[in-house]
Amino acid sequence: MTDKRYYIAYGSNLNVPQMRMRCPHAxxxxxxxxxxxxxxxxxxxTGSYLTIEECEDGTIPVVIWEVTALDEAALDRYEGFPHFYYKRDIKLQYKGIRTGKRRTVTAFAxxxxEERPIGIPTNFYMRTCLEGYTTFHFNKNILIDAYNKCLEVCGYEE
Structure with a gap:
């Protein structure tokens, strides 16, 4: 049994400098x-943060990290596990950064x-997530659309 696991990042943990500080072995x-x-x-x-929910026609760009037990413990603290976030294993196929090869793994997110209310993130949090989207050349409209949807739910005008 290895102490390394696969982790699915979709929000502020797309921000590489932030992840390097939090999870130095990832x-x-x-x-x-x-x-x-x-x-x-x-x-x-304390604020609004990204989460994922099942949606038949949705697609989210993510990064797969390999993390050690120490990294996972640091992530647990950061994410407020198990009270704020819970973990779920998801099977998915990723494309290797270095090799370009596709590989199927089970990773945790x-x-x-779900009962937490929809909210509006801070500009700082949004910028942190956008930096990650830029680093990995993800379509920023996916993040912006989520932001706009939450604005609408909260009754704000765009």
């Missing part, structure tokens, strides 16, 4: 499209408890 393996899921901003009194 390695970027590749990118994938998580089909059947959508992004939403949800939260609590943090998912915010």
């Amino acid at each position: 390695t970027i393996l590749g990118t994938a499209n998580l089909k059947g899921w959508e992004l939403l901003f949800k939260g609590s009194k 943090y998912i915010m408890h």
Whole structure:
């Protein structure tokens, strides 16, 4: 049994400098499209953050990281596991950053408890996520659409 696991990042953990600080032993393996899921901003009194929820026609760009047990413990603390986010194993195929080869793995994602209310993230959090989208050449409209959808739900005009 290895102490390394695969982790699906879709929000602020796409930000490589931030992940390097939090999880110094983590390695970027590749990118994938998580089909059947959508992004939403949800939260609590401390703020709104990204989560994923199943959605038949949704697709989210993600990064697959290989993490050690220590990295996973740091992520658990950061994500407020198990009270704020829970973990779910998801099988998906990623494309290797270095090799370009496709590989199917089971990786864990943090998912915010569904009863949390839709909310609006801070500009800082949004910028952090956008930097990750830029790094991996992801379509920023996916993130912006999630933001606009949450604005609408919260009753804000675009």
